[in-house]
Amino acid sequence: MTVSNPTDSDKNQISYRASGVDIDAGNRLVEIIKPFAQRTLRPEALGGIGGFGALFEVPGKYRQPVLVSGTDGVGTKLKLAFQYARHATIGIDLVAMSVNDILVQGAEPLFFLDYFACGKLDVETAAQVIQGIAHGCEQAGCALIGGETAEMPGMYPEGEYDLAGFAVGVVEKDRIIDGSSIRENDLVLGIASSGPHSNGFSLIRKILDRHAGQPDTGLDETWLIDALLAPTRIYVKSVLALLAELPVKGLAHITGGGLLENIPRILPDGAMAHVDRSTWVRPPLFDWLQQHGNVTDEEMLRVFNCGIGMIVIVAPEHALTAIDGLRSGGEIVWQIGDIKSRKPGTPSIVIT
Template sequence: MSNTYKSAGVDKEEGYKTVDKIKTAVAETHNKNVLNNLGSFGAFYQIAGYKNPVLVSGTDGVGTKLKVALDSKKYDSIGVDCFAMCANDILCHGAKPLFFLDYLACGKLDSEIAAEIVMGMVNACKDNECALIGGETAEMPGMYKPGDYDVAGFCVGIVEKDEIIDGSKIKNGHKIIALPSSGFHSNGFSLVRKIFPDFNEEFEGKPLYETLLVPTRLYYKPIHRLLEEIEVSGIAHITGGGLIENVPRILGDGLCATIDTSKIKIPSVMMELEKRGNIDRLEMFGTFNMGVGMVIVVNEKHAEKVLDLLDDAYEIGEITEGAEKIILN
């Protein structure tokens, strides 16, 4: 019997099935700026309506949250996570997402699972008025075990050059406002899995994996609603490293984010993790978002309007002067 690609572990037909399952839904994310269809070697996106456009890009994956999804056989939220981690990053600079591409690698391709993951991306793209214009599915036996998947992607957005948000306008006295997260988002799951080894245990009346797999919140709509009304000095996406590592990224020399942690609404699942794992509170704030998915910094005169415009936003501190970049009180 002669050798074939299939005998080596790669089933091209399953790849074709994946494309068939997703191509109609993917096309629904396209708009007049997408100039070609799925299947070309490259994807084309034309830019119109900007005076001095700057492209802003971001790439990310889902990390070991994937393990929770794979073990729980619940795949629909992972695609949302992948898109959100990229789109929320570029949003920190005021960029509107234009298009997204994904990369899916596995040991043995199952078109049903792959399609479910991509459909999460499709739904997230629709919610953010973004086109899913391409991707790559790689079946890699020997690199990944059957049943293993890895997901990554990248998003390209656009902003007028004179509207870029980079933290340079942040000044002493500006207010720090939190937008809540939807949970752990896609960070810290190596520690989560260590402390919560049984994803099926009951937590607050339902299997724990349902809480752990709540997808990363998408902030495009509330942030852009805000940008239409007021000038925002800085935005930080609170990902790996939590507030401790991410807020200082937007601060200039001599400025410090002074945060009152008693004001932060920490999710109950994070409190349970801290208690069960005997984890120091500072370690928690340096690993997880602790319930704060995005931080917005605004001039104190705009703070009240931000709270009026964004129902669930709340103030957690202010910018002060000092050598330290962040102080958690």
């Protein structure tokens, strides 16, 4: 291609870079993230990062494969990432929110795509975020096979960005977990969370704003921020290992809506979950948030996971084996309740 020298009439021309979009910076970012994405690839991924579309072959081990998809973001947890310049793990949160969601139907995550949008591309910051996404994909065993980096001047404040992600998994049609087999006397197991994960941060930031005007001389602020920004735990490998060994009746990812709203989502008509809060150790962060925000018990249970990030429901005869298996997979797990019959007009969950 031949490019002519500018003439006098060309001197007032405006370039894409002058309007705020740096194509070269985007290209540099792609080159930086390629090795990280490469580490996540599975044999079924056809091609690599940089194509117009991402190709992925359904694994041949499935007889009747059903695809399960999920999409999510990180919410206003991003605001704390901006404020404290903590960008390295926010990508793990992004992956976790989608892969944990599709996991609860028994699906093995296959691949993930991300969307990173900003007003002006800071290559170093974006690289940290996307490297975190790659780390999350490695934890989930899925391939990072594509994404979009959008530089949109005027859309976002300086130094801020937005994230969204999309995961696709697969499950055998006859092994889909939908909660329909849950019965009275089944047991409810709770797997520990790593913190608030990526939910409730609008309330958290409100509490932090209130606390900022009332300094706590005994507070270790580093502990607080570390606890708040701890990346969402990814349960994929431990739970898939459990599913390969035992018939699990129900799984619930405890996200927005907390324990109060997410557990009932998987219960069939006529079933009620009874959960006993004394059966697990609530992390100190939630005590701090409740105390400094003057938050009611019910609101805590409706907004936060309160230390339980994933629910597993099994038959009584499988409970000990399930607990041992999850612990062998690196999880902290408790038996936190059981299933009872429910009469019409009564609540589908009781937490005492």
